Amino acid sequence: MRASSTSLPNEGESIVASGSPRPRLTFIGVGPLGGTYAACYAELGYEVLGYDVDSGRIEKFSAGEMPFYERGLDDLVRKNVDNGRLRFTTDPQEVADFGDVHFLCVGTPPRKDSDSADLAYIESAVTTLAPLLTRRCLLVGKSTVPVGTAAWVQQLIDKHSSPDVEVEVAWSPEFLQEANAVDDVLRPNRIVLAAQSEWADELLQAAHKGVFELAAMEDREVPLVKTDFATAELVKVASNAFLSTKISFINAMAELCEASGGDVNALARAMGYDSRIGHRFLRAGIGFGGGCLPKDLRALAARGKELGVGESMRFLAEVEDINLNRRTKVVRLAAELCGRENGPNGPELSGLNITVLGATFKPDTDDVRDSPALDIARRMSNEGATVTVYDPMGMDNARMFRPELRYGHTLTEAVEGADLVCVLTEWEEFRHVDPEALSDLVAKPRILDGRNALDPQLWRNAGWTYRGLGRAAD
Structure with missing residues (x-):
């Protein structure tokens, strides 16, 4: 950081170099992260410009169309594109x-x-922008990065920007959950800020002022954590690693419950009443996936090794092993339910018609990245089954990732003639399906509830053989 960038403006001088009443904001990269932030901050009253090298994505956004699905985002984009x-x-x-x-x-x-995280996109964005800057401004990291990245970004800025232009780096990590990202931006459960100077801190707070104004209007509080670069860089990956650990813990308990005759749902409910533990993310199933938790878990472990604390991060490998073993578990349970052997070479599923309900890694999204449901469907297909997949939102993306699988246009089409139905993503459509109506369509009324999302007794009363995870078999 150049020494002059620590100075505050003279009395009466705006901290905003453009002279705008509010800082004008750009979001570099308008995927699910930047695109959501851009639309939400425009909704909060800021002038916003979104940038991406993907011209197709930019054309869609500019036309008020969505290049990806995020609940509620399409209306915000159209509204704020229209109002300018x-x-x-x-x-x-x-x-x-x-x-x-x-x-x-x-x-x-x-x-x-x-x-380890690949920082090529960070480097490209910074080195492209830096030489073009002509006035004092702030570059704020929101991407999830390894600890130590912010200081490296400041070095890149200092190397590639004009010595006459003051450009300072700050950091403010994001905590967005897919399917809830709009609310997470507008009504965050905390904001973390790391700045190197009073000027940067003041401008960074001005860039977030709309969030606090909305909170005041709604009589809410948003905790503000001011910290250093290293801590700000660690918050997101540490949070995701903790959530991953919590999920793998209850899945390990599911194995213990099955071996001992316990019920993991009742166990989790009893545990969750302890305020130190809580109920969220304490639900046994097929494990976690998506574009964040698995990636961040591995990246944190890798960075720990690079910094010489790999032994302390060793437990993260166990967390991932438990998670991946859940996928193997489901395939083996499928064979068991269908009366097939689980031999030394794997489950025998040849000749079976299996329907997988769910392709996305969670409901209310079209994201199939590292989806446990889609990976389980692939594994079943590799073991000889004919697998038909249905998902309310993720079909197009699933076809691109797994073109070898079959896909049903509707739930009823997908289950027709099935020897086994597997619920692997807990969409509301699947939760509320009528088991009696479904039994007329399948070849064998057998269901594997990979998310413990269904009422076991309701399905058993309708004549189905039901199997959940971490629960006693029929």
Whole structure:
């Protein structure tokens, strides 16, 4: 950081170099993270410009269309594109000319040669923008990154920007949950800020002021945590690692319940009443997936090794092993339910028609990245079963990832002639299906409830052989 960037403006001088009453915001990378933030901050009254190198994505957003599904986001995009507060571009010069605060929202996928986060998109975004900046501004990281990244980004800025232009780096991690991301931006459960100077801190708070104003209007409080770079970089991955650990813990307890005759749902309910534990993420099933938890878990372990504390992070490998073993467990249970052998070479499923209800990693999203449901469908297919998949929202993405599987246009079409039905994503449509009506369509009334989302007695009363995870068999 250049020394001059720590200075505050003179009395009466705005901290916003563009002279705008509120800082003008850019979001670099308009995937599910940046696209959601851009629309929500426009809704909060900011002038917002979204940038991406993907011209197709920018064209869709500019037309008020959605390149991905996030509940409630389409209305916000259309509304704020129409009123002019929200625009999109592929021109980095336009970004540099427009923004007072630039939010980095690009992806940080695993590297091809390791579990460490690949920072190539971060580097490309920073080195593209930096030479184009002509006035004092703030670059704020929101992407999930390894600890130590913020200082490296400041070095990149100092190297590639003009020495006459003050550009400072700050960090403010995101905590978005897919299917709830709009509310997570507008009504966050906390905001974490890390800045290097009083000026940066003041501007960073101005960029978030709309969130606090909305909270005041709704008589809510939003906790504000001001901290250092390292802590801000660790908060997201540490939170995701903890949630992953909680999920794997209850799934390990499910195995114990099955072996001992216990009921993991009752166990989790009893445990969750302890306020130190809580009920959320304490639900046994087929494990976690998606674009965040698995990636962040591995990246945190990898970064721990790089920093010489790999032994302390070793338990994270066990968390992942338990999670992946749940997928194997479901395939073996499928064979067991259908009276097939689980031999040394794996379950024998050849000749079976199996319906998998659910392709996305969670309900209310179209995201199939690292989806346990879709991976289980693949594994069953590899073991010889004819697998038909149905999902209310994720069919197109599932077909791209797993074109070898069959896909039903409707739930009833998907289950027709099935020897086994597996509920692997807890969509409301699946929770409320009529088991008696379904029994007329299947070849064998057998159901494997991979999310413990159904009423076992209701299905058994309708003549189905029901099997949940962490519960006693019929």
